[in-house]
Amino acid sequence: MFKINDNYLKLPGSYLFSTIGKKVNAYAAQNPDKKIIRLGIGDVTQPLAPAIIKALHGAVDEMAQAETFKGYAPDLGYEFLRKAIADNDYKARGCEIAADEIFVSDGAKCDAGNIQEIFSGDNKIAVCDPVYPVYVDTNVMAGRTGVYDSAKEVWSDVIYMPCVAENHFAPELPKEAPDLIYLCFPNNPTGSTITKSQLQEWVDYANKVGAVIIYDAAYEAYISEEDVPHTIYECEGARSCAIELRSFSKNAGFTGVRLGFTVIPKDLKCGEVTLHSLWARRHGTKYNGAPYIVQRAGEAVYSEDGKAQLKQQVAYYMNNAKYILEGLKSAGYTVSGGVNAPYIWLKAPNGMTSWEFFDYLLEKANVVGTPGSGFGPSGETYFRLTAFGSYENTVEAVDRIKAL
Amino acid sequence: MFKINDNYLKLPGSYLFSTIGKKVNAYAAQNPDKKIIRLGIGDVTQPLAPAIIKALHGAVDEMAQAETFKGYAPDLGYEFLRKAIADNDYKARGCEIAADEIFVSDGAKCDAGNIQEIFSGDNKIAVCDPVYPVYVDTNVMAGRTGVYDSAKEVWSDVIYMPCVAENHFAPELPKEAPDLIYLCFPNNPTGSTITKSQLQEWVDYANKVGAVIIYDAAYEAYISEEDVPHTIYECEGARSCAIELRSFSKNAGFTGVRLGFTVIPKDLKCGEVTLHSLWARRHGTKYNGAPYIVQRAGEAVYSEDGKAQLKQQVAYYMNNAKYILEGLKSAGYTVSGGVNAPYIWLKAPNGMTSWEFFDYLLEKANVVGTPGSGFGPSGETYFRLTAFGSYENTVEAVDRIKAL
Secondary structure, eight states, rough: OOOOHHHHHSSSSSSSHHHHHHHHHHHHHTTTTTTOOOOOSSOSSSSSHHHHHHHHHHHHHHHHHHTTOOOOOTOOOOHHHHHHIIIIIIGTTTOOOOGGGGEEEEEEEHHHHHHHGGGTTTTOOOEEEEOTHHHHHHHHHHSSOEEETTTTTTEEEEEEEEOGGGTTOOOOOOOOOSEEEEEESSSSSTTOOOOOOHHHHHHHHHHHHHHHEEOOHHHHOOSSSSTTTSSSSSSTTTTGGGGEESSSSTTTTTTTTTOOOEEETTTTTEEEHHHHHHHHHHHHOOOOOOHHHHHHHHHHHSSSHHHHHHHHHHHHHHHHHHHHHHHHHHHHHOOEEESSSEEEEEGGGGOOOOOHHHHHHHHOOOOEOOOGGOOGGGGEEEEOOOOOHHHHHHHHHHHHHHHH | OBOTTTTHHSSSSSSSHHHHHHHHHHHHHHOOOOOOOOOSSOOOSSSSHHHHHHHHHHHHHTTSSTTOOOOOOOOTTTHHHHHHHHIIIIGGGGGGOOOGGGGEEEEEHHHHEEEEEEBOOOOOOEESOOOOOOHHHHHHHTTTOOOETTTTEETTTTTEEEEEEEGGTTOOOSOOOSEEEEEEEEOOTOOOOHHHHHHHHHHHHHHHHHEEEEEEEGGGGOOOOOTTTGGGGGGGGGGGTTTEEEEEETTTTTTTOOOOOHHHHHOOTTTTEEHHHHHHHHHHHHHOOOOHHHHHHHHHHHHHHEEEEEEEEHHHHHHHHHHHHHHHHHTTOOOOSSSSSSSEEEEGGGGGOOOOOOOOHHHHHHEEEEEGGGGGGGTEEEEESOOSOOOHHHHHHHOOOOOO
């Protein structure tokens, strides 16, 4: 008789954004006359930039002719895209990352979820708290997190690194040495960043204790301040301890297009075995590449037109972020983030819990945000708003919140 | 100090098709004047059908306007596609599969590789021998296959079901009851099929012993004979024991477009837990949906124009299959498959091993095929040719082989 992977049953409730979706749908069904504004899930709303649309049409036309038709993609992704990434995201920043150290994928969520597979089941993970839920949930599924304490909402075998107002939402080096350290900067959900010298401390620490940093840089396009690193490979020694996850979802609006990549430098080894070889084996065995037309769209992100158009798109969202940040501040909220990231992190007022504030905003202002507690225990009493709405909706949402 | 998943190190050599690719590239580099014809990897060569191109362009245009732009897709896939699948692939064949039992993905290879995750680590798998390598390799990575015997090329904890000329390439019920049974019909690599009553025996057996059948029907569009089931849900009782994997790669030429789906009926349970709920959780946590434009392309596969055009495309490849089958027969080869599948399975002549015949064909005829031993020990001395080339190349390849 077959048995299931009962680690799945240990997961408390459903995936955060599924829960939010269900709550909002239920409210909408009961209140069909209300205009709900969604600043919850980190989904973009602006259309794809013209340079990307042009590349997509061009690639579709190629698929229509036998001479230019493309079947299975190369395992790691097309050379034209990997080279554009290596040149623009790394070489241009003085980082030494070769095109064949880049693995193109259908998005950072998949990579963030799958990367733990190449590590031993008894490795211990450390995560920022609060944090994007995928890191912990996928380790739960793999049986790596021990026992769940439902009162404290923590796992016995996970090292939590609180990121709260007191430490400016920047994690401190853990007392117990972890094997895998998930870091995400600019941070989801807090919108906070750390400086290059702070990140260098993490790299030095990882090299010292023999840990791997899984560095999620999905929001790097939103960095506006100097001295905030765009990639972990700006730090010395990162090639021997860090994997970087990158996404096209937020810098180019690809949430519904699906493209991302993972960087694994060949210097990152366990004994004689490179993690690059393990991930290559996983790619070759369990994955069949991102669509050709989507990889061509990714290439267009790095074209001159694409860069200029996407700079405007990011500026559009950051203008929203500014409106939210200033609006909530003027209404007396305690707010952070929103300067180097499209997320605004606020303290729920009047001692409300995160979910109480969620319900309050949904019912009183018809605005959807994300409860901070969904990202980890230290997120309790916090709340996330995203800048990914349209400007008009963002203004209306903020004005409604101010009017409460 | 972090440790790796050392199950990966147990895998013998690299993924089959990567090995072939390297061998062919090396030969091509040394013999730049030779025209190599590739009938090895199961990759299509015909361009996308006009109805699909039209749908792709239309969806790209939608992504260019804020009003019609699409971000994250629904977890299970868009309703329009799941409904088209449910209606055309199931309801039209008298099978009761609801749209919400269908999970849209970026391809059957990913699903075939990932599906084992929802099962316990100590479940025992049974596979046809020879078979598509992904089933076994992904279970090796999960630590489910025991010790490798490199002389016999078998794993101690895998139940192999030989499919050889003596049993008409149809597996027999295993003596030891497995927990998970991988079946693929029309079969890759042998091109063989089983009848509906034969498949019914497997369904009855699985229900009796409490096993789950993972049924890979990627090649169903190539079925030409009556009484060969197009889906396992044509069999009574399959809803309580079978998961079906489907692909758009071979029926619609989507190898570089990437689309597939998995069906998990809600009747398929372990105690009170539905496998549907586990796979839904995996989808929600580790996956972010197939691209919107690709899902619209999938919808076009089921349009009237799409159906008519793809019927012609399948006929084109099956005409190739016929040419290979008859050509090799006339040259004295022992050949099977090629009637309900785009694969032709032949016996290597003169006592050659599979890889010997691979090298022989590559060097003497500049034709690339796939060594049968790459699919399992019972594939030794066999060889696979695919019908996915152009007609001109197929004819030239067969004529070269005949002339040897």
